[in-house]
Amino acid sequence: MxxxxxxxxxxxxxxxxxxxxxxxxxxxxxxxxxxxxSFKPRCVCPCQQEKERRRREAEELRQRMERIRRRKAQGLQDRYLYGYTFAHDNGENPVMAKAHAYVDHWPEAFKRNIGLLLFGDVGTGKSFLAGCIANALLDQDVPVLMTNFPTILSRLCGTFGEDRTAFLNGLGDYDLLIIDDLGAERNTEYALEQMFSIIDSRYRCNKPLIVTTNLKLDELKHPPDLAHARIYDRILERCAPILFAGKNFREDNAASTKAAARRIVSPDNQKN
Ligand SMILES: [Zn+2]
Structure with missing residues (x-):
């Protein structure tokens, strides 16, 4: 009984x-x-099943939040990056719409390995935009690392063999790698060699890369030497360039408006 x-x-x-x-x-x-x-073994009633389901859900959520917290600690190496969020955006930079779009379309960007190249003058909000993408995706449990070449190079300095391979492979574990301020590092032969191996390994593991730089698009397209050329070529191949500069941005719009206007009023527009 x-x-x-x-x-x-x-x-x-x-x-x-x-x-x-x-x-x-x-x-x-x-x-x-x-x-x-017949046997009458014990079983769980509907309210016990529901209670167990809720307990598992709460446990999964707790683990997910813990994982997100850990990933943030690893992925945002500089404390100030925690403040680079959409919530802190003052809404004045129209380019920010592209950051929202990138986050909204992340599954496709990831699948198709589409990165961004954020370029333009100092202080135009490139790092902020990249940081907002990093935080938004980290909040969605996506592994993101936002770093820069000086940090990577100092980490690689004096690292050889298996340790070096492990470190480089570790970068490939992140679904999104953000390299902030490309071009600010010292251009020694060693540095360029390391930079190429990182960009190249990213390229080969088919995962997206976001790069911010103060360099001009023209400088990226016409680099001074072969060592730079092979790095920039890889970046330009997989990263959609986005120009940062309020002034230039407006000029761009004005130019395209003018061009559109010209097309519309042009008597031979039917040819186009
Ligand atoms: Zn019950």
Whole structure:
């Protein structure tokens, strides 16, 4: 005879134990194929199942939040990056719309390995935009690392063999790698060699890269030497260039408006 717990009662209708809370059965009926009759093993009632489901959900959420916190600690190496969020955007830079779009379309950007090249003058908000993307994706549990070449180079300095390979492979574990301020590092032969191996390994593992730089697009397209050229070529191949500069941005718009206007009023626009 099964023991009756405090929150149960024996229902004379079916002879089974039921839950006092939800009324559901706490026993199943399984026929005994050999001796006839049946077994009545304990089972969980609907409210117990629901309670267990909620407990598992809460536990998964707790683990997810813990993972996000850890990833942020690893992925945002400089404390100030924590403040680079959409919530802190003053809404004055129209380019920020592209950051929102990138985050909204992240699954596709990731699948198709589409990165961004944020270029333009100092202080135009490139790092802020990149940081906002990093924070928004980290909040969605996406592994992101935002770093810069001086940090990577100092980490690589004096690292050889397996350690070096492990470090480089580790960069490939991040779904998104953001390299802030390309071009600010010292251009020694060693530095350029390391930079190429990082950009190249990113390229080969087919995961997106976001680069910010104060360099002009023209400087990137026409680098001074072969060592720079092979780095920049890789970046330009996978990263969509976005120009930062309020003034230039408006000039761009004005130019395209003018061009559109010219097309519209042009007598031979039907050819286009
Ligand atoms: Zn119940």
């Amino acid at each position: 099964t023991e009756i717990r405090e929150d149960e009662y024996l229902d004379p209708a079916d002879g089974l134990l039921h839950c006092r809370k939800c009324g559901g059965p706490r026993q199943a009926v399984i026929p005994d194929p050999f001796k006839g009759g």
